[in-house]
Amino acid sequence: MNHLLELNSVTKNYWKTEGDSHRPFLFENITTIITSPQRVVLLGKSGQGKSTLLRTIGLMEEFDQGEIKYKGNSSKSQDAREWRMNIAYVSQHPVMLPGTIEYNLKTVSRLHDKPFEEKYAKSLMVQLGLQHLSWDKQAKDLSGGEKQRVALIRSLLLRPTILLLDEVTASLDQQSKxxxxxxxxxxxxxxxxxFILITHDTQQAKSIGERIWLMEDGKLSIDTDARSFFDVSMDEVFK
Structure with a gap:
């Protein structure tokens, strides 16, 4: 059976080790499987390598050992561009390309030589509360929260199967979130x-997560369903 996503003993070493004498790796032996569409929330204190793990899954960073597979195919045998169309990473700090909102939204069409899904893009703009924005507006003039939502739409226009979301609501007001x-x-x-979502918002993790990954000391220490996880107090996780 080909699983949707497999991580087998994935390890990422520190590029500098002198600052952490007791642990030469950022994370090691991360092993887990997503068999079918799932809502995963990735938790852990700062410095555990959560963002790096997401970027690694999205082939935005290299890893030192192990294997990552998407639908049975190893990342090592896949074209990186094709991989990132299926597994799309959205940063906490979105980068807008010079130009208008429309120019940014059409990035996928230009890069991948595919028709621009204008109707879908407009629908996403409405659903994210951005329908008031003129597509002729310069992207650099958007607020931080608007840039974040436009970046999410831009990634969704790839039609990915998996979204890697790195604290994408951290800078948003409550309604936008x-x-x-x-x-x-x-x-x-x-x-x-x-989606695999990094968050430090306990309520958000409870409300949209169905599976919890917890990283501690460079390991995936907990991999369980959200209901079981929140049956016990995990306040320390969010410090």
Whole structure:
């Protein structure tokens, strides 16, 4: 059986080790499987390598040992561009390309030589509360929260199977955060999109996660369903 995503003993060494004499790796032996579309929340204190793990899964960074597979195919035998179309990474600090909102949204079409899904893009803009923005507006003039949501839409236009979301609601106001959460839940339910979301928001983890990954001391120490995880107090996780 080909699983949706497999991580087998994935290890990432520190590029500098003198600052951490007791542990030469950022994380090691990360092994887990996502068999079908799922909502995964990745938790852990700062410095555990959560963001690096997401970027590693998205082939934005190299890893030192182990293997990552998507639908049975190893990342080592895949074209990186094709991989990133299926497994899309969205940063906490989005980068807008010089030009308008429309120019940014059409990036996928230009890079991958595919038709621009204007209707889908407009629908996503509405669902994320951005319908008031003119597509002629310069992207550099958007607020931080607007840039974050436009970046998410830009990634969704890839039509990925898995979204890697690195604290994408951390800088959003409450309403905007709810727009994003609602869209993620809808995409999961209606389009079978999986996501792995890093958050330090306990309530968010409870409300949209169905599976919890917890990183501690460079290891994936807990991999369980969200209900079981939150049956016990995990306040220390979010410090």
């Amino acid at each position: 709810e727009y994003v959460e609602g869209l993620l839940l809808k995409l999961h339910k209606e389009e079978d999109i999986s």
